[in-house]
Amino acid sequence: MKYQNNLEFAKQQDKEDPLAPLRNQFHIPKDKNGNDWLYFTGNSLGLQPKATKEYINQELEDWANLGVEGHFEAKNPWLNYHELLTDKMAKVVGAKPVEVVVMNTLTTNLHLLMVSFYRPTKTKYKIIIESDAFPSDRYAVQSQLKFHGFDDETDLIEWKPREGETLLNIEDLETILEFEGDEVALLLIGGVNYYTGQFLDLERIAQMGHAKDCIVGIDLAHGAGNIQPNLHDSGVDFAAWCTYKYLNAGPGSLAGLFVHEKHAKNKKLPRFAGWWNHNKETRFNMRKPFDVMEGAEGWQLSNPPILSMAAILASLDIFDKVGMDALRQKSEKLTGYFEFLINEIGSDDIKIITPSNPKERGCQLSIQVKKADKSLHKKLTENHIITDWREPDVIRCAPTPLYNTFEDVYRMVSILKGLL
Structure with a gap:
């Protein structure tokens, strides 16, 4: 042009x-x-989308008029409200609905995902991040290393730009994995770097990480609603993102989570448990032993905050139409x-x-x-x-x-x- x-x-x-x-x-x-x-x-x-107020007011009115019965009788029943977001959010990040859920906040989701996917051993325990990762990502992986008894400095490997350059070169990540990959358990990479705006090749990163038997996770805070990450096709193991940037859901709003379909039915994956990742068919039987749900929903813990989800839905409806x-x-x-x-x-x-x-x-x-x-x-x-x-x-x-x-x-x- x-x-x-x-x-x-x-x-x-x-x-x-x-x-x-x-x-x-x-x-x-x-x-x-x-x-x-x-x-x-x-x-x-x-x-803020102009429709946001209308979406939130709908839930406020149902709460005022129905009280607890809003879980079942609201215009959009609260019990399964998160399901209204799933298909639309999956389209935004290029995933299958079973791979996506909206829950918690970004760093909380990264920690919950690392509970499942960062499983270090005595010989394979290091984590790779980009050198200019967003601080919360760095803090999260450092705390995970320390929690598991490793050194949060020596066991954290930084993928750096070359001398005199600003952007990351993917061949340098390949070199790191070639020499240290046997000791690397996890790559946690920002799909779009917050500082430079560089959009990285997620599929190639996944292929390189998996070739060394590493788990690959992506922070899409600056990617969701901005670029097309095609998460399912990329093959990354997991991802998380916030919704208050390009997804216009309001300050501090809930986050999104992706777990690749290849992990969907693996109920043996270790994870923290709560009421809301228990099988929804028997959830209200109360005294049954824990039965984890399949797919990304299996990482939920608590019933969702409806007012925040209403704001997300207002924005996702725009994305879905466009x-x-x-x-x-x-x-x-x-x-x-x-x-x-x-x-x-x-x-x-x-x-x-x-x-x-x-x-x-x-x-x-x-x-x-x-x-x-x-x-x-x-x-x-x-x-x-x-x-x-x-x-x-x-x-x-x-x-x-x-x-x-x-x-x-x-x-x-x-x-x-x-x-x-």
Whole structure:
């Protein structure tokens, strides 16, 4: 696609965009004069769908009118409410419904999954993460290593970018596995790196890990609703993700969990147990011995918080109508235009560190700032451009295809150019 650096071109792209009407389904924050903010932080907190209030109010009304009977008599009975999300969430991450469940929060889910899939021995116990993994991932695997009696520094292997580079090279992971794979029990990799926005080849990572008899887990916090991870076809063993970023489910909302079908019927997998991963057919018999459910539902512990799930359902219904194929097509055009305009600035003070290949990134572009003192980010905020800052030197910007426009991108870069 040939881009042009002018407002008329941006407006024309919006006119021709079949997804443009979706913006009207979201609340866009406004300044004190009633003008829309330029919101580029869907990678941190997605905007609220206008339908969310209606979905939550439905459950509040049923709670008010039915009390406990809402578990069975509500418009959407609460007893099996999580099942309303399963098929839609499975489509978003490219999984089979049996492989997906919405529950808990991201790091909690990672710990529950590691209970089952990180089973170290005296000879095979190390964990591989990317060197710039999100801190909560690092803390989680370090605590798992210590819990099992291993050294959280020497037994944690970091997959690092090469000297002088920012992005990860998959051949380097292959080298690590070649030399240390016999001692590695688990790879826990961020599918889309939070800092650089790099989208990694999940299928190849799974193949390399499995060749050394390692379990492969993926953190999709910055991937779900952004890229198409095709989790089932990738062959990874497990994954987890949050829903408050690209999935627009509200601050601190519930998370998603994936367990590959090949593990679905293995009831011998060790796991923590609770009421809600007991066989739903006999769950209310109360005094029966534990009988774990098959599939991802077998990792649940407690009955779900309905109000949070209602917000997730409001967003997933939008995703289900639009489809990830259409969202990815727009995302690639939008970020391509964004990249083009930033490069047109021609400033030595900034550079994009996210991969230029659209297939190797989502909608986030990470702008590295020289002499980084956060002042440029502050100036953007003062101009009602909402991005986020990640230490030590990156402004993360995510033109999200559900509600961002080509005009948003053009206006943002015009202001950025002026500030530079």
